[in-house]
Amino acid sequence: MKIFSAEQLYEADRITCEKQQISSTDLMERAAGQIFNWLNTRMQGAQVPIHIFCGIGNNGGDGLALGRMLINHGYKVEVYIANFTDKRSKCFLINYGRIKDVTKNWPKLMSGPDDFPEIHPDDIIVDALFGIGLTRAIEGWVKELVLHLNSSPAFKLAIDIPSGLSANGPVLDPEGVVRANHTLTFQTPKMAFFLPKSGQFVPYFEALDIGLDPQYLIETKPMASIVLKPEVKSFYRQRNKYSHKGDYGHLLMAGGNQGQMGAMVLSSQAALRTGCGLLTVHVPKCGLDILQTAVPEAMAQPDLEELTISDIPVNWSPTTVAVGMGMGTKAETAEAIKTLFAQTEQPMVIDADALNLISEHQNMFDSIPQGSILTPHPGELKRLVGEWTDDYDKIERVKQLCEKHQLIILVKGANTLVIGPGLIKINSTGNPGMATAGSGDVLSGMIGSLLAQGYEPIIAAIMGVYLHGSAGNMAATELGFEAVTASEISSRISESFLELFREEAPPQNSGSKE
Numbered sequence: 266m267k268i269f270s271a272e273q274l275y276e277a278d279r280i281t282c283e284k285q286q287i288s289s290t291d292l293m294e295r296a297a298g299q300i301f302n303w304l305n306t307r308m309q310g311a312q313v314p315i316h317i318f319c320g321i322g323n324n325g326g327d328g329l330a331l332g333r334m335l336i337n338h339g340y341k342v343e344v345y346i347a348n349f350t351d352k353r354s355k356c357f358l359i360n361y362g363r364i365k366d367v368t369k370n371w372p373k374l375m376s377g378p379d380d381f382p383e384i385h386p387d388d389i390i391v392d393a394l395f396g397i398g399l400t401r402a403i404e405g406w407v408k409e410l411v412l413h414l415n416s417s418p419a420f421k422l423a424i425d426i427p428s429g430l431s432a433n434g435p436v437l438d439p440e441g442v443v444r445a446n447h448t449l450t451f452q453t454p455k456m457a458f459f460l461p462k463s464g465q466f467v468p469y470f471e472a473l474d475i476g477l478d479p480q481y482l483i484e485t486k487p488m489a490s491i492v493l494k495p496e497v498k499s500f501y502r503q504r505n506k507y508s509h510k511g512d513y514g515h516l517l518m519a520g521g522n523q524g525q526m527g528a529m530v531l532s533s534q535a536a537l538r539t540g541c542g543l544l545t546v547h548v549p550k551c552g553l554d555i556l557q558t559a560v561p562e563a564m565a566q567p568d569l570e571e572l573t574i575s576d577i578p579v580n581w582s583p584t585t586v587a588v589g590m591g592m593g594t595k596a597e598t599a600e601a602i603k604t605l606f607a608q609t610e611q612p613m614v615i616d617a618d619a620l621n622l623i624s625e626h627q628n629m630f631d632s633i634p635q636g637s638i639l640t641p642h643p644g645e646l647k648r649l650v651g652e653w654t655d656d657y658d659k660i661e662r663v664k665q666l667c668e669k670h671q672l673i674i675l676v677k678g679a680n681t682l683v684i685g686p687g688l689i690k691i692n693s694t695g696n697p698g699m700a701t702a703g704s705g706d707v708l709s710g711m712i713g714s715l716l717a718q719g720y721e722p723i724i725a726a727i728m729g730v731y732l733h734g735s736a737g738n739m740a741a742t743e744l745g746f747e748a749v750t751a752s753e754i755s756s757r758i759s760e761s762f763l764e765l766f767r768e769e770a771p772p773q774n775s776g777s778k779e
């Protein structure tokens with residue numbers, strides 16, 4: 266599913282009106298109609314007071330149109346207008362006129378806190394103050410209005426986007442954002458819904474189809490896109506009946522040091538469960554017994570050193586390499602990584618301490634094989650790209666690095682981003698239970714395994730992140746967030762593959778007869 270910027274959505278609106286020969290007020294009517302349908306389906310005429318707070322732009326126009334539709338269907342509605350300027354949009358004015366035609370209870374013009382209404386906890390608030398046209402932080406008494414709404418426990422429904430959030434820009438004032446319980450957004454979700462600083466204001470959203478021009482939506486390159494099951498399913502490659510383990514790649518995994526051998530155990534198990542044909546694990550001598558005992562399927566290649574990694578021989582040409590998990594950052598390890606990069610041309614997975622070493626020796630960037638996948642967690646990412654000012658600055662820094670060195674870099678967390686040259690993919694699986702030690706090691710093993718099986722690096726990254734989150738979701742469903750461990754995620758990798766092919770149950774017809 267594509268994510269468009271506010272600018273692209275305005276363009277889509279314009280083209281839609283042009284091609285479908287409708288006015289922007291007609292399009293607004295369609296949009297408000299979709300919100301009305303959503304509410305009407307759920308409320309079934311219930312006389313719960315609905316307070317609609319409108320701004321003076323088109324988001325406010327949506328609110329007015331919705332108010333009219335609800336009034337026409339007998340709902341108990343109060344409409345308020347934040348009358349902070351005379352500069353009202355055309356569609357707002359048209360709908361302001363139209364609502365006055367259907368009710369004597371005209372919208373109440375608010376010009377300060379004295380005009381704020383009391384809201385009962387069981388009422389419903391509709392937030393139509395600002396949409397994607399927000400250009401600056403909400404200030405003055407309008408901000409006080411936002412605080413007033415936020416102080417109410419009433420259910421808050423935001424139209425298009427919670428007021429105070431920019432569709433694709435940083436949060437300007439976290440206090441001045443409507444804390445909506447649910448957001449009904451038009452056509453496609455907005456970037457803000459998926460990034461940590463702004464996403465927290467959008468706990469639940471639904472995208473309502475308002476019939477924007479399909480050709481524009483298909484042909485326009487989005488700013489990002491969300492990875493959903495059908496896309497991942499389309500990447501999956503069926504196994505050939507006559508295949509053998511040599512067909513599924515030989516992954517070399519290098520890492521571990523005294524006290525952190527578990528990382529390699531987790532990665533190795535995850536790699537095998539993700540389907541690579543052969544796995545060789547390169548660990549310091551002290552890790553040999555641990556690995557051979559915990560992961561009997563893997564071959565082990567001991568380092569020359571007892572406690573750390575000092576060389577990673579690849580003269581036997583593994584299909585690909587995943588390096589860095591629990592590896593430590595000793596000087597001899599840095600040398601081993603440099604040699605590994607110099608001797609390898611194929612893309613590899615680079616994680617954890619290998620990333621920390623690259624941060625310390627920035628000239629190593631030049632020798633990373635092109636197409637490699639870097640899997641930093643937020644701390645490692647900061648060391649790689651420097652301190653960012655906001656989520657968008659973070660993305661920009663990562664994009665530049667990807668483009669400069671032709672790399673794929675993950676921005677891990679809720680909604681992990683997979684960023685490659687010219688592309689941003691947003692993962693849709695995963696949960697806070699996955700914020701647990703070793704969960705990233707499982708992910709590196711999975712991506713390394715997919716890479717070894719011949720999936721293109723960008724596909725391996727997207728697929729690995731999706732399946733990892735899906736396995737985490739199944740673990741959380743069974744265990745609850747707190748009890749999710751990296752091993753529990755790993756043990757559900759098989760389920761995450763099977764789930765790709767599970768058909769959704771058809772909707773139950775509650776009115777059906779026996």
Ligand SMILES: NC(=O)C1=CN([C@@H]2O[C@H](COP(=O)(O)OP(=O)(O)OC[C@H]3O[C@@H](n4cnc5c(N)ncnc54)[C@H](OP(=O)(O)O)[C@@H]3O)[C@@H](O)[C@H]2O)[C@@H](O)CC1
Nearest residue numbers: 289293296322323324395396397398399400401402403425
């Ligand atoms: N046909 C269509 O186009 C459709 C559009 N649709 C709807 O339109 C919405 C976008 O509408 P919009 O562009 O009118 O912007 P909106 O968010 O209502 O506010 C803009 C106004 O607020 C002002 N302003 C901004 N920030 C401010 C601040 N902090 N404090 C104070 N003022 C501030 C700004 O003033 P300015 O920045 O120019 O000074 C301007 O006057 C979209 O989200 C969707 O709901 C749907 O109906 C589908 C069809």
Ligand SMILES: Nc1ncnc2c1ncn2[C@@H]1O[C@H](COP(=O)(O)OP(=O)(O)O)[C@@H](O)[C@H]1O
Nearest residue numbers: 642677678679695696697700702703704705706
């Ligand atoms: N709140 C969250 N929601 C979804 N996924 C999360 C969340 N927190 C962490 N994760 C996922 O868990 C993994 C954690 O990786 P990382 O921090 O590298 O773990 P470790 O270093 O312990 O192996 C990442 O894949 C990340 O996307």
Ligand SMILES: [K+]
Nearest residue numbers: 392395426428
């Ligand atoms: K809004």
